[in-house]
């Protein structure tokens with residue numbers, strides 16, 4: 001199991017333990033972490049699983065691939081920046097032990 | 109009309125039609141609400157179906173949830189471009205004398221992306237929060253003025269009125285003239301055959317009037333302090349303030365059209381669905397917090413836009429069928445929303461589903477409905493306020509449906525209100 005922490009907009013921290021191979025979206029939904037909708041089912045098609053990767057973690061998680069499907073969707077998301085990723089596109093692996101993800105106030 | 113009230117010979121006839129003779133583009137099937145029986149057959153027997161001949165020419169029907177998702181997210185192959193035919197099964201034509209309004213819903217990247225980015229903040233959740241109190245206050249007024257215990261038409265008295273009211277609030281449009289917005293929405297998409305306008309010339313005249321009116325509002329807002337209505341946001345935002353006027357108008361009308369029929373028919377469709385499913389209505393009355401999951405379920409159930417259309421830019425495979433470059437591909441959201449291989453008990457209206465937003469009504473991918481949160485907000489407010497006032501909105505007669513293969517509309521819904 002890999003430990004992942006979700007930090008909500010008001011600073012509340014939620015620590016969850018995720019099975020390797022699950023995505024960060026599933027980590028949130030299976031543990032009832034609020035603020036991640038994931039309407040499309042994890043198909044990289046709705047952008048309602050938007051998270052800001054903690055600055056210290058962005059290079060380990062990987063930055064958005066320019067021109068890819070994920071970047072195309074995130075360009076319209078509210079508050080998107082260089083730390084933005086879609087949680088359904090982050091597979092959890094042992095190198096991400098301790099990962100911190102920030103959940104935006106609202107998904108759109 | 110539900111399946112039990114369709115005459116038996118119709119059900120048998122639909123069941124025995126040779127599959128290659130099925131033409132789901134016929135608007136009468138939607139008006140009679142027998143279309144679901146046709147889609148059931150296509151999903152089971154021929155999920156990616158080719159219709160060789162129809163009033164709208166040859167076209168592919170994509171009917172299963174996952175295949176629809178695959179097309180919707182593949183905009184590099186499946187184009188929305190107006191000049192190739194646009195986004196509806198009926199081609200968008202260039203017509204002599206018609207005013208050409210460019211809207212990003214019928215564009216491909218990069219132009220689509222630039223335009224959407226420029227206006228999206230206007231209907232993003234943080235701005236909606238600012239508008240919510242006004243929308244609620246006006247919704248209350250409309251509901252407070254309704255007569256209890258009398259027969260009224262829910263569509264005219266409530267659905268249209270509430271939708272128009274919200275649009276007027278969004279644009280901070282002069283209140284007394286708000287029905288102009290409904291009119292402009294109707295004529296933007298109207299062709300003379302619909303009877304809504306007499307000719308393309310007449311439509312052009314009215315749209316110019318509309319353009320002048322909005323120009324006036326724009327000039328007024330640009331000289332005032334920034335506010336949170338859409339026109340003020342667009343007049344002051346660096347991304348939009350230098351937009352050529354026709355582009356501004358196109359985007360503005362897209363917001364009006366996008367949010368008009370769709371929301372109106374969701375308001376009507378919800379009342380009908382609750383009446384057809386009395387157990388669900390009882391659940392709602394017992395626990396109004398279910399409104400949160402009922403709203404997306406209503407939007408799935410109604411599927412206000414039956415489909416979106418694309419044009420293939422190159423040969424491609426969908427579900428094992430060979431699509432050719434230039435083919436017209438129709439994603440039937442109404443069918444995908446009843447696909448029980450993806451949605452549990454898809455043929456039932458259930459207001460407390462676990463994943464109620466996992467539906468196709470807003471599309472997916474880069475064109476996914478920009479107003480989806482606004483639509484949900486409106487429906488949530490309306491149902492919260494209906495619940496406070498009325499024990500039941502009782503449907504007292506047969507609903508009438510729109511003759512259209514694109515907008516799934518309810519044109520008349522007789523109801524009687526019961527006070528709480």
Ligand code: HEM
Pocket residue numbers: 188195212213214224231362363364366367368370371374407411412413416469470471472474475476477478479480482483
């Ligand atoms: C229940 C209500 C609504 C439904 C079912 C609905 C449905 C849709 C669908 C299916 C699309 C996708 C188009 C495509 O994939 O080609 C769309 C796009 C769009 N909708 Fe909605 N809509 C609704 C409400 C609204 C509202 C209230 C607005 C007003 C702001 C709006 C504005 C738009 C815009 C601007 C687009 C174009 C997005 C793009 O091309 O990037 N819609 N809508």
Ligand code: FES
Pocket residue numbers: 025037038039040041042043044045046047048049086087088089
């Ligand atoms: S769940 Fe839809 S994009 Fe991640």
